[in-house]
Amino acid sequence: VAWVLTHGQRSPSTFPFHVPLPRSPSTFPFRPSRSDATMVAVGFNPRTTFPFHVPFRRVATTDTMANTYASLHYHIVFSTKNRDLWVKSDIEQRVWSYLGGIAKENKMKPLQIGGTEDHIHMLLGAPAVFAPAKIAQLIKGGSSAWIQTTFPQMRGFGWQDGYGAFTVSKSNVPSIIAYIQSQREHHRPKSFQEEYRGLLKQHEIEYDERYVWG
Numbered sequence: 001v002a003w004v005l006t007h008g009q010r011s012p013s014t015f016p017f018h019v020p021l022p023r024s025p026s027t028f029p030f031r032p033s034r035s036d037a038t039m040v041a042v043g044f045n046p047r048t049t050f051p052f053h054v055p056f057r058r059v060a061t062t063d064t065m066a067n068t069y070a071s072l073h074y075h076i077v078f079s080t081k082n083r084d085l086w087v088k089s090d091i092e093q094r095v096w097s098y099l100g101g102i103a104k105e106n107k108m109k110p111l112q113i114g115g116t117e118d119h120i121h122m123l124l125g126a127p128a129v130f131a132p133a134k135i136a137q138l139i140k141g142g143s144s145a146w147i148q149t150t151f152p153q154m155r156g157f158g159w160q161d162g163y164g165a166f167t168v169s170k171s172n173v174p175s176i177i178a179y180i181q182s183q184r185e186h187h188r189p190k191s192f193q194e195e196y197r198g199l200l201k202q203h204e205i206e207y208d209e210r211y212v213w214g
Contacts, residue, residue: 030048056171068126070124073123073124073125073176074124074126074168075168076121077166077199078123078162078163079120079159080118080157081109081158081160081212083193084194085118087115087117096115099120099122105122106138109124111123112177112180114181121180123168123177135163136163140159144158162212164199166199166203197212
Protein backbone atom coordinates (compact mmCIF):
# COMPACT_ATOMS: atom_id res chain seq x y z
CA VAL A 1 0.00 0.00 0.00
CA ALA A 2 1.36 3.43 -0.91
CA TRP A 3 0.29 6.94 0.13
CA VAL A 4 0.07 9.48 -2.71
CA LEU A 5 -0.21 13.27 -2.31
CA THR A 6 -3.43 14.70 -3.77
CA HIS A 7 -3.83 18.46 -4.28
CA GLY A 8 -7.14 20.16 -3.65
CA GLN A 9 -8.80 17.33 -1.69
CA ARG A 10 -9.56 16.80 1.93
CA SER A 11 -7.64 14.16 3.79
CA PRO A 12 -9.43 10.83 4.18
CA SER A 13 -10.56 10.31 7.73
CA THR A 14 -8.42 7.19 7.90
CA PHE A 15 -5.27 9.29 7.66
CA PRO A 16 -4.79 11.15 10.98
CA PHE A 17 -2.72 14.10 9.80
CA HIS A 18 -2.04 16.51 6.94
CA VAL A 19 1.30 16.97 5.21
CA PRO A 20 1.83 20.66 4.43
CA LEU A 21 3.48 21.55 1.12
CA PRO A 22 4.00 24.99 -0.46
CA ARG A 23 1.87 26.35 -3.32
CA SER A 24 4.93 27.90 -4.94
CA PRO A 25 8.56 28.61 -4.09
CA SER A 26 7.61 32.17 -3.07
CA THR A 27 5.58 30.88 -0.12
CA PHE A 28 8.56 29.11 1.43
CA PRO A 29 9.43 30.90 4.68
CA PHE A 30 12.91 29.36 4.47
CA ARG A 31 15.12 27.24 2.22
CA PRO A 32 14.45 23.57 3.10
CA SER A 33 17.41 21.34 3.69
CA ARG A 34 18.02 17.96 2.05
CA SER A 35 16.65 16.26 5.16
CA ASP A 36 13.45 18.35 4.91
CA ALA A 37 12.87 17.21 1.35
CA THR A 38 13.48 13.62 2.33
CA MET A 39 11.02 13.76 5.20
CA VAL A 40 8.35 15.32 3.03
CA ALA A 41 8.86 12.56 0.44
CA VAL A 42 8.32 9.77 2.94
CA GLY A 43 5.84 11.41 5.30
CA PHE A 44 6.08 14.85 6.80
CA ASN A 45 8.50 17.15 8.56
CA PRO A 46 7.04 18.25 11.87
CA ARG A 47 9.47 21.19 11.99
CA THR A 48 8.00 22.79 8.85
CA THR A 49 4.70 24.65 8.59
CA PHE A 50 3.05 25.94 5.42
CA PRO A 51 -0.15 27.88 4.75
CA PHE A 52 -2.21 24.97 3.46
CA HIS A 53 -2.61 21.22 3.70
CA VAL A 54 -2.14 18.55 1.03
CA PRO A 55 -3.85 15.24 1.83
CA PHE A 56 -2.80 11.71 0.96
CA ARG A 57 -4.91 9.15 -0.84
CA ARG A 58 -4.38 5.43 -0.46
CA VAL A 59 -3.34 3.44 -3.55
CA ALA A 60 -3.23 -0.34 -3.68
CA THR A 61 0.01 -1.89 -4.96
CA THR A 62 1.05 -5.48 -5.55
CA ASP A 63 4.35 -7.35 -5.28
CA THR A 64 3.32 -10.35 -7.38
CA MET A 65 4.52 -11.01 -10.94
CA ALA A 66 2.89 -12.98 -13.71
CA ASN A 67 4.23 -16.47 -14.38
CA THR A 68 6.26 -17.19 -17.53
CA TYR A 69 5.07 -19.90 -19.91
CA ALA A 70 7.09 -21.25 -22.83
CA SER A 71 6.85 -24.14 -25.28
CA LEU A 72 10.31 -24.56 -26.79
CA HIS A 73 11.44 -27.55 -28.84
CA TYR A 74 14.89 -27.99 -30.35
CA HIS A 75 16.23 -30.43 -32.91
CA ILE A 76 19.86 -30.85 -31.85
CA VAL A 77 22.31 -32.54 -34.23
CA PHE A 78 26.00 -33.32 -33.65
CA SER A 79 28.51 -35.86 -34.91
CA THR A 80 31.32 -37.88 -33.45
CA LYS A 81 34.81 -36.43 -33.66
CA ASN A 82 35.91 -36.50 -37.30
CA ARG A 83 32.69 -38.43 -37.99
CA ASP A 84 34.34 -41.68 -36.90
CA LEU A 85 31.96 -44.66 -36.72
CA TRP A 86 31.84 -45.09 -32.94
CA VAL A 87 28.15 -45.60 -32.09
CA LYS A 88 27.62 -49.14 -33.37
CA SER A 89 24.19 -50.74 -33.48
CA ASP A 90 24.98 -53.01 -30.50
CA ILE A 91 25.49 -50.04 -28.13
CA GLU A 92 23.39 -47.29 -29.69
CA GLN A 93 20.34 -47.87 -27.47
CA ARG A 94 22.45 -47.52 -24.32
CA VAL A 95 24.07 -44.37 -25.64
CA TRP A 96 20.74 -42.85 -26.64
CA SER A 97 19.21 -43.73 -23.27
CA TYR A 98 22.10 -42.12 -21.44
CA LEU A 99 21.75 -38.93 -23.47
CA GLY A 100 18.05 -38.87 -22.61
CA GLY A 101 18.89 -39.33 -18.93
CA ILE A 102 21.18 -36.29 -18.99
CA ALA A 103 18.36 -34.26 -20.54
CA LYS A 104 15.89 -35.35 -17.84
CA GLU A 105 18.34 -34.58 -15.05
CA ASN A 106 18.55 -31.03 -16.39
CA LYS A 107 14.77 -30.52 -16.58
CA MET A 108 14.57 -31.11 -20.34
CA LYS A 109 12.12 -33.47 -21.99
CA PRO A 110 13.65 -35.91 -24.51
CA LEU A 111 10.97 -36.58 -27.13
CA GLN A 112 13.10 -38.64 -29.53
CA ILE A 113 16.76 -39.62 -29.77
CA GLY A 114 18.43 -41.50 -32.60
CA GLY A 115 21.09 -41.41 -35.23
CA THR A 116 23.70 -43.67 -36.82
CA GLU A 117 27.29 -44.66 -36.12
CA ASP A 118 28.68 -41.17 -36.69
CA HIS A 119 26.05 -38.71 -35.41
CA ILE A 120 23.14 -38.03 -33.07
CA HIS A 121 19.73 -36.43 -33.47
CA MET A 122 17.82 -35.25 -30.39
CA LEU A 123 14.38 -33.67 -30.21
CA LEU A 124 14.07 -31.94 -26.85
CA GLY A 125 11.61 -29.79 -24.99
CA ALA A 126 13.66 -27.30 -23.00
CA PRO A 127 13.06 -24.64 -20.32
CA ALA A 128 13.27 -21.03 -21.43
CA VAL A 129 16.41 -20.50 -19.32
CA PHE A 130 18.43 -22.92 -21.50
CA ALA A 131 20.05 -21.57 -24.64
CA PRO A 132 20.90 -24.16 -27.33
CA ALA A 133 24.61 -23.75 -26.54
CA LYS A 134 23.95 -24.75 -22.93
CA ILE A 135 21.89 -27.76 -24.02
CA ALA A 136 24.67 -29.01 -26.29
CA GLN A 137 27.26 -28.45 -23.57
CA LEU A 138 25.27 -30.46 -21.00
CA ILE A 139 24.51 -33.33 -23.35
CA LYS A 140 27.94 -33.72 -24.96
CA GLY A 141 30.02 -32.87 -21.91
CA GLY A 142 28.02 -35.17 -19.66
CA SER A 143 28.18 -38.18 -21.99
CA SER A 144 31.65 -38.37 -23.51
CA ALA A 145 33.42 -39.42 -20.29
CA TRP A 146 30.71 -42.00 -19.55
CA ILE A 147 31.08 -43.53 -23.02
CA GLN A 148 34.86 -43.77 -22.68
CA THR A 149 34.68 -45.54 -19.31
CA THR A 150 31.66 -47.73 -20.04
CA PHE A 151 32.90 -49.14 -23.34
CA PRO A 152 36.61 -50.07 -23.16
CA GLN A 153 36.90 -50.19 -26.94
CA MET A 154 35.93 -46.48 -27.08
CA ARG A 155 38.77 -44.94 -25.06
CA GLY A 156 39.47 -42.51 -27.87
CA PHE A 157 35.85 -41.45 -28.32
CA GLY A 158 34.80 -37.83 -28.58
CA TRP A 159 32.01 -35.63 -29.97
CA GLN A 160 32.59 -32.93 -32.57
CA ASP A 161 33.21 -29.44 -31.21
CA GLY A 162 30.15 -27.85 -32.82
CA TYR A 163 26.49 -28.72 -33.17
CA GLY A 164 23.37 -27.80 -35.09
CA ALA A 165 20.28 -26.48 -33.29
CA PHE A 166 16.97 -25.93 -35.05
CA THR A 167 13.74 -24.73 -33.50
CA VAL A 168 10.67 -26.90 -34.00
CA SER A 169 7.07 -25.73 -33.80
CA LYS A 170 4.61 -27.82 -31.81
CA SER A 171 2.78 -28.80 -34.99
CA ASN A 172 6.01 -30.17 -36.53
CA VAL A 173 7.04 -32.29 -33.55
CA PRO A 174 5.46 -35.52 -34.93
CA SER A 175 7.26 -35.17 -38.27
CA ILE A 176 10.64 -34.62 -36.59
CA ILE A 177 10.05 -37.66 -34.35
CA ALA A 178 9.35 -39.77 -37.45
CA TYR A 179 12.43 -38.32 -39.16
CA ILE A 180 14.71 -39.29 -36.28
CA GLN A 181 13.16 -42.75 -36.00
CA SER A 182 13.95 -43.44 -39.67
CA GLN A 183 17.62 -42.41 -39.56
CA ARG A 184 18.91 -45.81 -40.70
CA GLU A 185 16.71 -45.78 -43.79
CA HIS A 186 17.40 -42.10 -44.39
CA HIS A 187 21.16 -42.63 -44.53
CA ARG A 188 21.24 -45.54 -46.92
CA PRO A 189 21.50 -43.20 -49.91
CA LYS A 190 22.81 -40.11 -48.07
CA SER A 191 25.82 -39.36 -45.86
CA PHE A 192 25.70 -37.32 -42.67
CA GLN A 193 27.51 -34.47 -44.40
CA GLU A 194 24.82 -34.31 -47.09
CA GLU A 195 22.07 -34.43 -44.50
CA TYR A 196 23.67 -31.72 -42.37
CA ARG A 197 24.20 -29.37 -45.30
CA GLY A 198 20.56 -29.89 -46.24
CA LEU A 199 19.40 -28.93 -42.73
CA LEU A 200 21.51 -25.77 -42.79
CA LYS A 201 20.11 -24.77 -46.17
CA GLN A 202 16.55 -25.64 -45.18
CA HIS A 203 16.81 -23.27 -42.22
CA GLU A 204 18.63 -20.64 -44.29
CA ILE A 205 21.75 -20.72 -42.14
CA GLU A 206 24.89 -19.36 -43.78
CA TYR A 207 27.99 -21.47 -43.24
CA ASP A 208 31.59 -21.83 -44.29
CA GLU A 209 32.44 -25.38 -45.34
CA ARG A 210 35.91 -25.02 -43.82
CA TYR A 211 34.47 -24.73 -40.31
CA VAL A 212 31.44 -27.02 -40.42
CA TRP A 213 33.16 -30.29 -39.62
CA GLY A 214 35.13 -30.98 -36.47
